[in-house]
Amino acid sequence: MNNKTGRTMAQLKNLGVLLSALVLLSACNVEVKTSTEYLIEGNNFFKKRDYKNAEISYRKALEKSPNNPTAQNNLGVILNELGRYDESIDVLATALKTDPKNPIAHYVIAKAYLMKKDFPKAMDEAKMAVELDKTDPIGWKTLGEVALAQNDNDTAVSALHEAVSNDDTNDTTHHLLAVALGNQGDFEGQVEEERKALSISAGSYEARLGLIKALMKLGKNDDALKELNSLQEHHPENEELKELLQNSSK
Numbered sequence: 001m002n003n004k005t006g007r008t009m010a011q012l013k014n015l016g017v018l019l020s021a022l023v024l025l026s027a028c029n030v031e032v033k034t035s036t037e038y039l040i041e042g043n044n045f046f047k048k049r050d051y052k053n054a055e056i057s058y059r060k061a062l063e064k065s066p067n068n069p070t071a072q073n074n075l076g077v078i079l080n081e082l083g084r085y086d087e088s089i090d091v092l093a094t095a096l097k098t099d100p101k102n103p104i105a106h107y108v109i110a111k112a113y114l115m116k117k118d119f120p121k122a123m124d125e126a127k128m129a130v131e132l133d134k135t136d137p138i139g140w141k142t143l144g145e146v147a148l149a150q151n152d153n154d155t156a157v158s159a160l161h162e163a164v165s166n167d168d169t170n171d172t173t174h175h176l177l178a179v180a181l182g183n184q185g186d187f188e189g190q191v192e193e194e195r196k197a198l199s200i201s202a203g204s205y206e207a208r209l210g211l212i213k214a215l216m217k218l219g220k221n222d223d224a225l226k227e228l229n230s231l232q233e234h235h236p237e238n239e240e241l242k243e244l245l246q247n248s249s250k
Helices: 003-027 035-047 051-064 069-081 085-098 103-115 119-132 137-149 153-166 171-183 187-200 205-217 221-234 239-248
Strands: none
Touching (some): 035 051, 035 069, 069 085, 085 103, 103 119, 119 137, 137 153, 137 171, 153 171, 171 187, 171 205, 187 205, 205 239
C-alpha cells in the first residue's frame, strides 16, 4: 500500500469517526450550536423578558467565543436587569480590554454604576460612550438619565434632545426629556414631550402622570382633570392619583 492510499484510508477513517460522533449526539438529543446561534437564542429569551435563560445562552455563546463583544455586551445588559451590577461591570471590563472603544460596553457600565448610585463613575462612562458614538440614542439616553439623577437638568436636556434626534420612536426617552424640561420650568415643553411619549405608548403611566402635573403647573386644570379622571379609571386604587383628584377639587 503506497503513502497516498494510506493517507486516503486514514482520512476516511477519521471521517467515519466524526460521522459516528454526530450520529451519537443526534441520538442523544445533544444540540451542537455555534456562538452565533446561542447569541440569537439569548436575544429571543431577552425579548420575552426571560432573563435567566438569556443569561445561560449568552454565557454559552461566550464559552464558544470568549471575546465576542456582542455576547459580552448583552450579558452585561442581562446582569443589570437581574440587579447583579458588579458582575455586569466585571463582564464589560473584560470586553473593554478587548476593545476599549466599545461604546455599548461603556453605557451599559454607566447604567450599572447609576443603579449603584455611583454617579461620578456613571457620568464618566456615559460621556465616554457618546464620545465614541454620537449616533447611538441609547448612549445619549443613558447620559440623560445619569444627569437627571444628579439634578443636572441642563446636561439632561441636551443629552436627551440628542437621543430623540437620533431616534424619535422611544416613549421613555421622550418622557425623560419631558421630566428634564419640567425641572427647568419649561412646562409647555414638558407637555409637548409627554404627548409625544403617549403617542408612541398610550398606556404609559409615567408619561400620563407627567402630562397631568405639567398641565396643572400651567393652570390648565380642566385639561388636567380630564386626563386625571381617565388615568384613575385604569388605576382606581392608586393613592397618588386619589390625592391629585382631591387637590384638583379644592
